[in-house]
Amino acid sequence: MSYTDHFSIANIPYGIASDASHADKAVVTRLEDLVFFLAELDLEGSESVKSALSQPNLNALAATSKDELKQLRASIQIVLKDQFVVTKHGKKVEDVTLHMPVAVGGFTDYSCSKEHNENASQAMFGKSVIPPAFPHYPMGYSGRPSSIVISGTPIRRPCGMYKAGDSVEYGACKALDYELEMACVIGKPSKMGDHVPLKEADEHIFGLILLNDWSARGIQGFEMTPLGPMNGKSFGTSISPWVVTLEALEPFEVTPPPRDIRVPAFLEEVKQKPSYSITLESELLSEGKATKLCKSDVSWMYWTFRDLVAQQTVNGCNINTSDVLATGTVSGKGDDEHGCLLEATKGGKVDFTLVDGQKRTYLQDGDGLRMTGYAGNGVGFGDCTGFITLARAL
Amino acid sequence: MSYTDHFSIANIPYGIASDASHADKAVVTRLEDLVFFLAELDLEGSESVKSALSQPNLNALAATSKDELKQLRASIQIVLKDQFVVTKHGKKVEDVTLHMPVAVGGFTDYSCSKEHNENASQAMFGKSVIPPAFPHYPMGYSGRPSSIVISGTPIRRPCGMYKAGDSVEYGACKALDYELEMACVIGKPSKMGDHVPLKEADEHIFGLILLNDWSARGIQGFEMTPLGPMNGKSFGTSISPWVVTLEALEPFEVTPPPRDIRVPAFLEEVKQKPSYSITLESELLSEGKATKLCKSDVSWMYWTFRDLVAQQTVNGCNINTSDVLATGTVSGKGDDEHGCLLEATKGGKVDFTLVDGQKRTYLQDGDGLRMTGYAGNGVGFGDCTGFITLARAL
Structure with missing residues (x-):
């Protein structure tokens, strides 16, 4: 099942993935059936947010402020409206491996x-x-x-x-x-x-x-x-x-x-x-x-x-x-x-x-x-x- | 209470401490009323054990094998029988700050x-x-x-x-x-x-x-x-x-x-x-x-x-x-x-x-x-x- 309709530009969820060209797990989002490694997009955001995008789980990203997260979300939504970016950076969801999104505490x-x-x-x-x-x-x-x-x-x-x-x-x-x-x-x-x-x-x-x-x-x-x-x-x-x-x-x-x-x-x-x-x-x-x-x-x-x-x-x-x-x-x-x-x-x-x-x-x-x-x-x-x-x- | 008699050479417990000369938390043991930062003693042990001794909790040390831990324990017991070492490296327990020994998982x-x-x-x-x-x-x-x-x-x-x-x-x-x-x-x-x-x-x-x-x-x-x-x-x-x-x-x-x-x-x-x-x-x-x-x-x-x-x-x-x-x-x-x-x-x-x-x-x-x-x-x-x-x- 592809769930294409779950992941419109209005969603922008966060996950963790790796693939053939990204051996290290990193933060991704999903748009329709494409997955994007966020660290390689040209996004607005604080230094702490940017460094969080290369982490192997979402813990660092989740710990940033709601204001920082809102800025990141808005920036992703702008960048992914550019078809050139989508074509260049989008990976088919079936070609990436999704991993545990967070290192669960309690x-x-x-x-x-x-x-x-x-x-x-x-x-x-x-x-x-x-x-x-x-x-x-x-x-x-x-x-x-x-x-x-x-x-x-x-x-x-x-x-x-x-x-x-x-x-x-x-x-x-x-x-x-x-x-x-x-x-x-x-x-x-x-x-x-x-x-x-x-x-x-x-x-x-x-x-x-x-x-x-x-x-x-x-x-x-x-x-x-x-x-x-x-x-x-x-x-x-x-x-x-x-x-x-x-x-x-x-x-x-x-x-x-x-x-x-x-x-x-x-x-x-x-x-x-x-x-x-x-x-x-x-x-x-x-x-x-x-x-x-x-x-x-x-x-x-x-x-x-x-x-x-x-x-x-x-x-x-x-x-x-x-x-x-x-x-x-x-x-x-x-x-x-x-x-x-x-x-x-x-x-x-x-x-x-x-x-x-x-x-x-x-x-x-x-x-x-x-x-x-x-x-x-x-x-x-x-x-x-x-x-x-x-x-x-x- | 000092509990001096709890910590003979037969004990050699592990803990985490810092003090005026050790700003970073590290692995310690205790002998009577003295605390020893283990990374600064000349101990036998594998590389993984030695690197674990500088960690801010005991997780890495606890994850090493029982054989490695037995070797470390024996080595500490030998080294701490040397009064010169005890005098040089022992810190009074009241002069160190003890911290959470492990980062608790479940x-x-x-x-x-x-x-x-x-x-x-x-x-x-x-x-x-x-x-x-x-x-x-x-x-x-x-x-x-x-x-x-x-x-x-x-x-x-x-x-x-x-x-x-x-x-x-x-x-x-x-x-x-x-x-x-x-x-x-x-x-x-x-x-x-x-x-x-x-x-x-x-x-x-x-x-x-x-x-x-x-x-x-x-x-x-x-x-x-x-x-x-x-x-x-x-x-x-x-x-x-x-x-x-x-x-x-x-x-x-x-x-x-x-x-x-x-x-x-x-x-x-x-x-x-x-x-x-x-x-x-x-x-x-x-x-x-x-x-x-x-x-x-x-x-x-x-x-x-x-x-x-x-x-x-x-x-x-x-x-x-x-x-x-x-x-x-x-x-x-x-x-x-x-x-x-x-x-x-x-x-x-x-x-x-x-x-x-x-x-x-x-x-x-x-x-x-x-x-x-x-x-x-x-x-x-x-x-x-x-x-x-x-x-x-x-």
Whole structure:
């Protein structure tokens, strides 16, 4: 899939690439199906921005000021309107290798979608249960940064401990799931002890990415009480190669759903439209054929990316450039709006049919999962894809 | 406190320091009350080890092979037996500034102590409850790496959301606790998808440190269901400046308590004495006076550091050099063996008396918490100390 329409001149995402003529990883952007190594374009920008363009990850670029980033973005948009530049410097996207966009520091996965909580509890317990803290603030858990990998990286079926009837077994995960998520990448850091108030949150967000929080349901289910998810998640998390900036997403700002209860002062929003309208989709890939799984939207989320920054720092926890704060599964109410297989299959009890007639509850070896996100008017995220490989021998 | 007896020639821990004549942070060791900048000693070692000695953290040194590290250790022990070298190169410990020993990658906090689980559940619920997975494998949660700080760093009382009777309040934490822990620092990394078997675990452990997992009990209690602890912990975690190597701890190897049930194959131990005898102590510091809180021992832990490495990677999660895997609170059965105030005060219901007659349940602003660990025969960890400062204004 080319996703040509995701990458108009209105987008200008950032990524990291190398190719035959660029052995060293460096900062790139994408216009339609062409990739541009930014250090070789004649761009306006501060010295710190220019030196950041030759780095092997986006951390230095993300750490520069929003003013510098706005200047860079405007300059790229001007330069890439010149067809001579496009022809001379554009590399076909299939001829470059995309790499991890950031060297991830910390990783938190939040729970932004009320519908995910409702659907998942319904699937597991037969009744809809919202965790007690959910309406008060975005709940989350610290994730594992070491195993965050770029789209395309194979995901090995994990081994671990899970319940099988009344006994506890050690083996390869039997209920391998995906989670349709997005995440914000932190730009400007904060100091330990400080709080980033909601009204300043956007200043700390470099951009958004797609994120697949692969989940081993049996392992996760057994370990969660009382310390939360760990080995059921930490075997791998996939992210998209392109970071789309908040500037590109401004035309797609929307108001989130109304609050069910009054929130604490630090979560009282001051921005008119603090969320985004971004359509998310997931597909299962089997033997070259794609079966649609879910269509969902970021605008349905109860909590916003801004809320995540305020909540992450409310206790004085410091955020660093390249930290990843994810949304948790983004789901809706409808049967085709379930952002993970746990929801869609009622906890593995109801199977579904692929386009070629095969049945599935959870992911099989060789299956792929592709997710995409699109805001509209030429601004999208491309895709985030991963294939399941055989578990190691015990 | 000088802890002179912790740092005999049998110890040779590694740390990072700077001083008036060493503006750039570099690798140091300690002998009694003297600190040595290793790059200026005439040591045997590979080029990679020698270049690692001038780095601003221990990551490069920790990533070298165990053989290289053993050679370095032996060489330091020979060189520091020369009184001329000691006199010429030794800096008084009070004249150097100690810095974070490693640039922490990932952080996991485990639950190794059965007694902590028993005491804490007794304190909170009035009955001893062991989590269902505890006897099967070491349970843990991913922690927040950004807010791990060196001993001596002030810890600001966190703000957050907690239950107050039937209502939910936003404010400064009222139940600020410490947790008496140790951690291993990872040296040799593993690849994503691979498992580090128990028999190879020691090869991946660079050394051990003291760790204080500061905990905001009200915030933690409200957030834990179902995603585990996050904001109740992520405001700060203190570690000791000295990393004591497994080589120095060899004489203190012991057998852990027997297993209650048969463990899975990947946790079947092959080493005779896979744990360590290390006495841990904690004291509350108030107005210059120390009140003893707890005396505990690493040898009481149900799960070992080796188990943590095997469990962390059993699902294919990769470990990186400088990752920190902590033990959770190390407690015993006795009233003076409670490694946190939650246990000692029965969840804040029973106060205790400081040496000067003041009462406490949880920590007050200005209070300090000092922990220390000592294996014996001149091998110890010094201390890990932090003081509580006033919460920010809301």
